[in-house]
Amino acid sequence: MLDVETIDLHYGAAIALRGVSINARAGDVTCLLGRNGVGKTSLLRAVTGVHPVTRGTIRWNGDDITRLPAYERARRGIASVPQGRDIFPLLTVRDNLETGFGLLPRRQRRIPDEIFELFPILGSMLRRRGGDLSGGQQQQLAIGRALVTRPKLLVLDEPTEGIQPSIIKDIGRVIELLRSRGEMAILLVEQYYEFARSLAQQITVLDRGQVVMAGAAETLDETVLRGHVTI
Numbered sequence: 001m002l003d004v005e006t007i008d009l010h011y012g013a014a015i016a017l018r019g020v021s022i023n024a025r026a027g028d029v030t031c032l033l034g035r036n037g038v039g040k041t042s043l044l045r046a047v048t049g050v051h052p053v054t055r056g057t058i059r060w061n062g063d064d065i066t067r068l069p070a071y072e073r074a075r076r077g078i079a080s081v082p083q084g085r086d087i088f089p090l091l092t093v094r095d096n097l098e099t100g101f102g103l104l105p106r107r108q109r110r111i112p113d114e115i116f117e118l119f120p121i122l123g124s125m126l127r128r129r130g131g132d133l134s135g136g137q138q139q140q141l142a143i144g145r146a147l148v149t150r151p152k153l154l155v156l157d158e159p160t161e162g163i164q165p166s167i168i169k170d171i172g173r174v175i176e177l178l179r180s181r182g183e184m185a186i187l188l189v190e191q192y193y194e195f196a197r198s199l200a201q202q203i204t205v206l207d208r209g210q211v212v213m214a215g216a217a218e219t220l221d222e223t224v225l226r227g228h229v230t231i
């Protein structure tokens with residue numbers, strides 16, 4: 001279980017998050033919604049340890065991880081699928097998948113077959129360079145790469161951005177499958193409202209760095225929710 005408690009986050013003197021709290025538990029997709037620039041990516045950076053918080057606490061399965069470096073959080077099972085995917089363009093698909101091996105004990109350093117069952121395209125493209133893949137294929141690779149580390153918290157930043165509808169459906173199916181096993185917490189940032197709504201058990205809405213709405217997806221008023229996320 002992830003517990004983010006009243007965090008602030010700054011870029012220099014500018015405040016990007018103010019008193020933000022959010023939880024994410026195994027078996028749920030927790031979706032973070034909000035317009036452009038409200039702080040969604042900043043919250044994910046705080047969780048993954050890419051950017052420090054200036055106030056508040058982040059706990060993971062009861063441990064205070066607020067000051068832990070990103071690699072130590074990754075080692076504890078927090079994996080990230082970043083916005084823009086960050087695929088290494090000159091490395092092959094296999095090499096991209098293997099970049100997570102450093103976190104794993106030696107005996108676990110193999111790519112689970114399951115990743116090729118979830119994303120068959122990756123199996124057929126293992127020797128291709130990452131940069132030669134389409135945007136949708138790169139997104140699948142980014143998710144596959146995160147799964148290689150056997151995460152317990154999967155953090156996804158706008159996985160549908162710039163992706164064709166058929167691959168969006170595939171990605172949605174994979175997220176739902178991973179969730180349904182009940183072993184993984186999934187924290188999803190999305191701008192594509194219907195996609196988010198169809199997957200989420202919990203929803204938190206940010207506006208100008210603050211939480212303006214939060215709760216179980218079915219309890220939130222659709223009209224108010226849409227009002228917060230549409231431009």
Ligand SMILES: Nc1ncnc2c1ncn2[C@@H]1O[C@H](COP(=O)(O)OP(=O)(O)OP(=O)(O)O)[C@@H](O)[C@H]1O
Nearest residue numbers: 011014016034035036037038039040041042043083
């Ligand atoms: N590295 C940075 N340095 C300075 N300001 C930043 C930096 N990254 C983000 N910001 C600012 O912090 C605020 C929140 O940005 P953030 O990227 O977290 O929002 P977001 O909700 O993820 O937006 P988007 O949907 O566009 O990705 C914005 O005002 C943004 O300009």
